[in-house]
Amino acid sequence: MANLSVNIGKLKLKNPVMVASGTFGYAEEFKDFIDLKKLGAIVTKTITLKPRKGNSGPRTCETPAGMLNSIGLENPGIERFIVEKLPILKKTGVPAIISIASEGPPEEFVELTRRLDKIKEVSAIELNISCPNIREKSRLISQDARATYDLVKSVRKVTQKTLITKLSPNVTSVVEIAKAAQDAGSDALSLINTLTGMSIDVDKRRPKIASIVAGLSGPAIKPVAVRMCWEVYRAVDLPIIGMGGIMNTEDALEFLMAGASAVSIGTGNFINPKASVEIIAGLKNYMVKFKINDIKKIVGSLKT
């Protein structure tokens, strides 16, 4: 019997397949299509302290083998999330990882964490310090090692729950930021968030996305994401949740071999709502085929 369980900080997952923040709503959107109980974990759409209306449209556009989005963290805010959305997540029985972000000062991360820390159903907290679509700030926290360290450190002080720091690929050295998160006490790393990009309607001479610059996701970014997992895996001891354009089992295996302990399905959910559960089945088949009894043996197993 193939063992698919993995540990992410204090969190034990029955399999390494999660769904990425912002691509799975609050899980209820997918109940018609898959058995949610099969998932390793569910990462919610990012929650902020106050409700956010998000950016004006158009918010998405298609690109070659990918898509751009600039949603702008539309969410109901922590209060309504706890009352309306958390019970649905609880019912799935799957570990719920709550993604949080601040629209203003970093102190809001601390306040959000304090609120979530008291809730038993919150399995882990993902710090979204890498959303490229909130333009109030010129620079993202995850683009600055010092700011990353300070933020993670301040959040670490108020919770014993598993802390996952989500990193941006829009940096010179992702390793430097990953190390800062590790030094500050992060339990795990999610990488990568979207790559910033643009697309232009040449007839109108206008950007296809209202906010002009947006986040690129989908198969187009997969090689960048795999490379970053590989770099971070070799430099940092924390478990990595790898994501970026995973559409099928083979893609997931690439991330695992590059050093990710778990994977997250993002844009893939939009195209095939069943992608996550198909990948869980696919990983089992791969392990049977290659007589691997524990998925941890695949992690970082790239031959060089």
Add this chain to the structure above:
Amino acid sequence: MAYQAKGKILKNSCVGGSYFKLSIFCPKISKAALPGQFVNLKISHGFIPLLRRPISIHNVRGSNVDLLYEVVGKGTELLSRKKAGEELDLIGPLGNGFSARGARRAILVAGGMGVAPLLFLAEKLKKQKPLVLIGAKTRKQILCVKEFEKIGCVVKIATDDGSCGFKGRATDLLKKILVRVTIYACGPKPMLKAVCVIAKAKNMPAQISLEEHMACGIGACLGCVVNTTKGMKRVCKEGPVFDSGEIIW
């Protein structure tokens, strides 16, 4: 309840210009479909185009789902080359459709491709022989007149250039309606906005079907939201059909 299902193409043919009609055998979706809902089609097996294409349900006949679409880009161009016998991956029926309750007389207002979901609605309302107002820029863009007439609808046409029917807009015809009716509309945004203004002025209920870019079609990506009196709403989930008073233009 929505389904992800494979459907076999029965027919996919040009009905004039760049307009195509696609019939798909898909009992699961045909059984559950309501007027105003849509399906989200995966057109290629590969990653280009990556996203599904949302297309409103034109009609349902037994186990078959009919779609009427215009070739506007790479996705629909690729779709137009699919042949009978090929399979498509569909998700549907999706969204909140028209609410066809109430005995009040119905007027259907279509702008161009807006006829697509309204035929299915007319089918449901055929007992009361609804009036259908179809507008477009020119004669060649007037679609489905025969189909509406076949089920007993009275059709009035308006074209911007006067090449067919009344010279003007479908909403100009709507303004002339004096009896109290329920308005059902689908078409380009300026037309829908005009419908909302008329409905408000005449104090008539109106349901409008909106269109937005969407990545997922199932309520997860929040790419297709519109601003409403009750906050941000997803065109794919709370829509595509909204009450006219709800939308903040």
